Amino acid sequence: MIRRPVAWIVAVVLFGEALFFAAFNWFLGVVVGRQKMSLAGLDPEVMARSSKIGGVVFGLYFAFCALVALLVAVRDRQPAGLGRVLLISVAVVHGLLAAFAWGPIGPAAFFGLLVVLALIVLLLVSYDRPPRTPGRTGSDGGGDAPVSPGPAPTTP
Secondary structure (H helix, E strand, O other): OOHHHHHHHHHHHHHHHHHHHHHHHHHHHHHHHHHOOOOOOOOHHHHHHHHHHHHHHHHHHHHHHHHHHHHHHHHOOOOOOHHHHHHHHHHHHHHHHHHHHOOOOOHHHHHHHHHHHHHHHHHHHHOOOOOOOOOOOOOOOOOOOOOOOOOOOOOO
């Protein structure tokens, strides 16, 4: 099956992105702090601190999403609840990042982010249907009791 390898790849890529985003924003915060330049009257220390905090928050967000993908890969079960919401939100974030990356960074970053987006979407839809277990009936796999036809129609 392709589900498990995709989940492993998504987990590794998201962990890498978490480290990259945290380190890059930390670096930007250090550069802004050393420049001691004001942007439209903003305090440079506040800008440096906010860049570092934003990098840590975004890094933790990507790390949590990677942890969800890692759990999906290890358990070989579809994500549920908060994990599914996290994976959907990180897919949306990658779509937005790809859209914004086209102009300033170029098509390579755009297509790279789209590949990651496609992997996340593939991870989400590959577990779309719950597995069928013996003893269950119906198209949705719900219910343990056999289906009875109901009362026979009467004719006048």
